[in-house]
Amino acid sequence: MKYDLLIRGGTLIDPAEGISGVRDVGFAAGRVAAVEECLDRSEAREVIDAAGCVVTPGLIDLHVHVFAGVSHFGIEPDPTCLARGATTVVDAGSAGADIFPGFRKYVIDVSETRILAQMNISSQGMLTAEIGEFEIPEYADVDKACRMIERHRDVVLGVKVRLTRNTIVSERSGMLPLHRAREAADAAGLPIMVHPQDAWCNSIDDILSVMNGKDILTHCYHDFPCGILDGGGRVRDSVLEAIERGVVFDVGHGAGSFSWEIVEKALSQDVLPTTISSDLHIYNVNGPVYDLASVVTKFLHLGLSIEEAISRVTSVPAEVIGMKGEVGTLAKGAYGDAVVFEFREGDFRLEDSTGAVRTGKRNLAPVTVVKGGRVYTRRRAGEE
Template sequence: MIPAMVRRDFLRALAAAPLAGAQARLDLLIRHGEVLDPSRRWRRRGDVGIRDGKIAAIEDDLAAAPAAEVIDARGLLVTPGLVDLHTHCAWGMTGLSIKADPIAARSGTTTWVDAGSFGSDQAAGFRRFIVEPARARIFGYVHLYANLRNPDVDVVKYARENLRRTAQAALDNRDIILGVKVYVGANMNGRYSLDFLKLGRELGDQFKLPLMVHISFAPPETPQVMELLRAGDVVTHCFNTHTLGILEPDGQVRASVGEARQRGVLFDVGHGAGSFNFEVARKALAAGFPPDTISSDLYDINVRGPVFDLPTTLSKFLHLGMSLEETLLRGTAQPAKVINRVEGLGTLAVGAPADLALLALEEGEFKLMDSQKNVVTARQRIVSRVTICRGKRLV
């Protein structure tokens, strides 16, 4: 019989053992990589140790640390797992969605945000059948007026009646639902766009929920949209070449757009099949208007091109002259800040989640296409070699 006090001490010592720094056994050790954490502007050759789903150590040399598995990352960038703020990986509205995990495994994208492919009555299904089974992390924006299929319905009245239910779905699932998605564009919902956006504004103010707003074709006009947006709202498809866009005809950023950014409205790429144009992006960057977040808007009809995945979208910004650090920042820590649900997400700090991408920065000649089928030849591209999420390699 072990005396109770000794036993207690023994158990305490056991409990403390996994916290004993790099000398305790690591689950995974990534050696000799170029460790790059854009959130801290930190870049140097070194080793990363992972234990219990978290980053346990980042040091010049962890050769002495025992590890269950070792990955040689020589020649690769070791970055935070990529965070894609605009994807479609939930089923509900369109049937054009994709499954996150297989693409996560090949693209280094460990965190996915579904941009409103589901409505309030599908939120429970989103959790049960999309978020919970996935190995990648998945969040979402709930759509304000999903399931508008009946032409006999007064759609604005329907959306108004659904306002509280939509907000409630977001509030009841706060851990995975970030806010409310609204389409704004003459092509999406005709003459109702501005009505829907006003309803979204009402909901956002009343329930303190951010909006993600799709922009495409006027009407409404850009200033009418911008004036309804507040700090923390996200404008997605910001580099589209359509009539509801961020630029004046002369290539300058519209005053209402500049003012929105000043107020804290965020601008997201959301590439997609129709919404990213090299020339618009080039002009915006030249005017000092980089996106806050770079996202793919990945779904079924663009995953085989021109979008493919988030690394390909990021590569387009390298081609446009954005530095590697600034580009990766917009595909890691910045979208993680918008999500704001997981401490340390999008960074490589010790104690942060062990979500990592092992990326190759390939040199050569690569054809990259925008949504209007314009093709450029890039000299570099980002390709993922290994994806690690919650401390485990995705395959």
């Protein structure tokens, strides 16, 4: 047989290849073997009929928390990410240097989901809600972070820092964690990822002033202090300047970081996210986030085209993580990761992180996930 698996007759949306139309996709030896208007089904061991469905590359989620059983945020990656269409994910700082070896051994190396990571500049990582990551400044340990990055360079993409005052960062620690994250990232030759809400500073201007091209500003549509809008609802000049120099503005929906009001004002000023991510964790996996596809559905409701939305969870994040051409595309030779979606019609409750609700008319629902050229058959979280 020429193909281990063939997806036939679906509308392929592959922004990396500039494809938006009906195509057949053949997989062999874990990779994409062919993409044509018509492939011979007799040449395949298994055939998926995707007529009437949308087919995309496996989704890439730049912001999840999957250190289950150790971090209080942690969820199991395979049933919550992979089974719902996110074949590649980036854990955004669940583990710092002190606990990263365990995260590598017991999660990254044994999961079917492809997992990369942002190293938390806090050596303890996100262990518990009762003790902030930067309760004391000493938790922001540059030397420890750099040593651990060197040991795990194949999976560490950058350095994560969360800046929320009091619950995460003590007044004593102030803005020191941001500068130590910058120091560690620069020493390692990597970018930083910043969670900016309600930091110990005057505005997001102070945060963006230390961010360079390829750094990631996640939670870009939150409604807390240190947001992207000024008091009059205009996008701040510092935000526009950061976009110009290549700072990645990432959605990071989360349980408290996505406001319909903020995103609608930003989009009205043509400030779109660079990437769409979920910030999926134990406190939002049962709502309002659910999964990455549900966040994509919200941006379709906001008026993005299917091509614009899918690019922000495939081709664009593939470049951000340095895997262009390998993931986030169904180009010949790429990893054989794909998702078959149905567009379901009806009235769908779309809730943001503040409790505000919009009613969507279409829902992008994953029905089949392919990882490494094989159909992923395990149940999704919450299914009996």
